[in-house]
Amino acid sequence: MRVLLIEDDADLAQALTAALAPRGFAVDLARTGDEAEAYLKDGDYAAILLDLGLPDEDGLALLHRMRGRGDTRPVLILTARGTIDARIRGLNEGADDYLVKPFDVDELHARLLAVLRRQGGYLGRSLTCGRLTFDLEIRVAHVEGKTIALSVRETELLELLLRRAGNVVPKRIAEDHLFGLGGELGSNAVEVYVHRLRKKLDDASSGARIETVRGVGYIIVPKP
Structure with a gap:
């Protein structure tokens, strides 16, 4: 199953890619909002893992554009912004889940599976x-x-x-x-x-x- 990771931290991106591979997920990496848009246009992804602190824009702006054009692919926000207001804003913009850094990869995996099970195309076992x-x-x-x-x-x-x-x-x-x-x-x-x-x-x-x-x-x- 392929997912898109939108993350500018190279070390974290490498670690997540290596951790998700044995769990059955292939990862494409975008480091900026512009790169992410190119991947989203041409790629077929089960889910999107989105960092908010991108170098060229706020990740919420990218999420807002996705939902505005009818892109319903599940999005999990991965961010250091852990306040209640930040979580509420992320979910209100259309995120399916919100995970604060640092997090455990096993928790990320569990949340990713839960989100996929809730999606129409990924229901069932x-x-x-x-x-x-x-x-x-x-x-x-x-x-x-x-x-x-x-x-x-x-x-x-x-x-x-x-x-x-x-x-x-x-x-x-x-x-x-x-x-x-x-x-x-x-x-x-x-x-x-x-x-x-x-x-x-x-x-x-x-x-x-x-x-x-x-x-x-x-x-x-x-x-x-």
Whole structure:
């Protein structure tokens, strides 16, 4: 699952990225409001982690613009501003949660999962297609109780497809989700992971099929 971290403190950003990775979150980093706007325009993110003390603007101004244009992606504010007035203002501007620095990464993880569960697209504890079930809590795929061994990127790809089951995931979105915006990719980087994942689902008799929509992207559907 990919999240956008908007944070200008390089050491904190590195620490959060390293801490969230084993918990199943891939992190793109924006250091300014302008960088964040570029990521928000082109990226597909499950959530936004927003520092308020950005070098080019107050993070609340960015949040205000997001909500003003109808961007409903969940936002967790991460900030040193711990007064009650600051918390109230952040929540009133549209934040889904507010965490004061310094904080424990386990608490951040728990709050992030709680926010995602409240979002319409991320409700529930599992995703299914055919006989395939994907457990969102531990990010493991299985068929009738038997686990399918997947790499980190295969897991990310499967989750992305299942969250949009029945709808085409554009190739560009899959690339951004797996490799990050601006990553150096070979022309068939995504196809390699699609091929590997498709084979594993077939070998496991999952009842789910990944189809390639030529020139557009990929879709997962139940086998007839």
